[in-house]
Amino acid sequence: EAGVAQSPRYKIIEKRQSVAFWCNPISGHATLYWYQQILGQGPKLLIQFQNNGVVDDSQLPKDRFSAERLKGVDSTLKIQPAKLEDSAVYLCASSFGQWGETQYFGPGTRLLVL
Amino acid sequence: AQTVTQSQPEMSVQEAETVTLSCTYDTSESNYYLFWYKQPPSRQMILVIRQEAYKQQNATENRFSVNFQKAAKSFSLKISDSQLGDTAMYFCAYLYTGANSKLTFGKGITLSVRP
Numbered sequence: 021e022a023g024v025a026q027s028p029r030y031k032i033i034e035k036r037q038s039v040a041f042w043c044n045p046i047s048g049h050a051t052l053y054w055y056q057q058i059l060g061q062g063p064k065l066l067i068q069f070q071n072n073g074v075v076d077d078s079q080l081p082k083d084r085f086s087a088e089r090l091k092g093v094d095s096t097l098k099i100q101p102a103k104l105e106d107s108a109v110y111l112c113a114s115s116f117g118q119w120g121e122t123q124y125f126g127p128g129t130r131l132l133v134l
Numbered sequence: 135a136q137t138v139t140q141s142q143p144e145m146s147v148q149e150a151e152t153v154t155l156s157c158t159y160d161t162s163e164s165n166y167y168l169f170w171y172k173q174p175p176s177r178q179m180i181l182v183i184r185q186e187a188y189k190q191q192n193a194t195e196n197r198f199s200v201n202f203q204k205a206a207k208s209f210s211l212k213i214s215d216s217q218l219g220d221t222a223m224y225f226c227a228y229l230y231t232g233a234n235s236k237l238t239f240g241k242g243i244t245l246s247v248r249p
Contacts, residue, residue: 120166
């Protein structure tokens with residue numbers, strides 16, 4: 021069984037530029053999560069999708085971050101414009117069900133904003 | 135609100151020895167899961183082991199086992215026969231099984247296995 025796929029693995033941009041990350045969850049997993057992990061900290065949930073609907077985006081900085089999950093499979097997370105403090109690893113995870121299910125993580129995208 | 139505490143920022147162990155990583159959590163719920171995730175330098179978050187709160191038996195996965203003390207809200211991870219590949223950051227995490235649940239992580243502990 022293929023795991024969660026993410027691309028790109030690394031990205032370096034200058035502040036005020038835009039960037040997009042892509043995630044493909046495990047086949048059959050209805051729930052998809054995007055996390056932000058600052059160096060030395062645990063991951064922080066940005067947004068949770070159930071199929072193609074948003075379940076929780078309370079910690080997503082909506083003035084600059086956006087995410088979509090068209091057709092309830094792949095998802096894209098965008099940052100526009102990027103700030104220095106957005107430098108982090110962006111992790112995508114998926115789970116079979118909506119609540120209380122084990123989450124499986126992708127390899128992450130490491131973003132550096134200069 | 136649920137919290138997960140990992141008070142040891144880093145630990146070191148000799149290859150082939152046993153090490154125990156500590157974790158405590160706080161919750162008023164009775165139905166939940168606890169996890170240990172491993173994050174090597176590649177930054178991929180890998181599930182190591184999962185414990186259901188309703189199960190009294192401690193979970194084991196090969197060289198990894200947990201000591202789950204529900205009353206004390208303690209959840210430690212024991213790694214036996216440590217290997218160089220075990221070098222990573224380890225996160226303890228809590229997940230309530232009901233609606234609106236969020237996976238809550240501790241701050242993590244850096245484990246170094248010495249050859």
